[in-house]
Amino acid sequence: MNWQDEAMRYEPLKAQDLYDFATAEQKQEAVEAYNRAVNKLRSGNGDVAGIALRQLAAQYPDFAEAGLLSVCCQMLWGDRRGALQILQRFSQAGYLTEDESFKTERYLAAVSSEPARETEDPGAVVVMDGENLRRDTVKPPRLLRRASADSGVEVASASEQEAFLREHNLNLKKHHYVASRSSNLLIKWLVTLLIILLLIALLLVVFLLLPQGGKTGAAATASPGLLNWSGLRLWRPVNLFQA
Structure with a gap:
């Protein structure tokens, strides 16, 4: 050419x-x-x-x-x-x-x-x-x-x-640099991917803690001194001398 x-x-x-x-x-x-x-x-x-x-x-x-x-x-x-x-x-x-x-x-x-x-x-x-x-x-x-x-x-x-x-009358007045649209698009995709990964990590943490929470609740219900009724936990006296 x-x-x-x-x-x-x-x-x-x-x-x-x-x-x-x-x-x-x-x-x-x-x-x-x-x-x-x-x-x-x-x-x-x-x-x-x-x-x-x-x-x-x-x-x-x-x-x-x-x-x-x-x-x-x-x-x-x-x-x-x-x-x-x-x-x-x-x-x-x-x-x-x-x-x-x-x-x-x-x-x-x-x-x-x-x-x-x-x-x-x-x-x-x-x-x-x-x-x-x-x-x-x-x-x-x-x-x-x-x-x-x-x-x-x-x-x-x-x-x-x-x-x-x-x-030579060729200079620009300001030395500003404008980012390419391709670069901006890549940054947006990376930010979106990061948000998705954070949400997945949060859901995994919640699911991992749920079974432990369930066990803790069951153990508390089975305790002889704790009564769980309609989401309210009430203490009742226990006769220690009862056979």
Whole structure:
């Protein structure tokens, strides 16, 4: 599959045309970030757009269009493992549209047919050199920084990465992560199963104690000094000198 051509087929979206994968405010923000990334791709700045898309797909796992476009970028970088993780999650999701399901099947077949690389070390495509930025050819991208000309590169701090994405107008305003619907469904099933097990355990305890309670009641009734009548237990005097 020509992943470059496939990525160029994606177009800007409108929030009202998508299902609710987050709150209204988060959804609008995510769509705006996605549209900026699409425009960056079309202007030839695909590496920076890919970083933003990967972040977007991680924050909103149910935002299928962002995840699928991120797959295209990751395959262009050679990140087959990252692309498979997204596609395998989508293949088990029940909320995708018909078009999204079709793309997922196509992409999954194409990615699975490609041989795995010997190493998938996430290199850097953008290196931050002090206040200047320089481009590198190693892919897939990470945001790295170079402290000096003699030192090697290291992963940029969170604030440096945010500043870089902000400079390119691709960052999200808030770093919130929305749980996937699949994860929420699994949690609900686990909670339901736990409640059922607790009820079963409670019933077993009750049934195990019932025979002991019955024996205790029988023994009390047979006691010479205790009279049990209509649920009331009354003491009666006993003549100890009676033969």
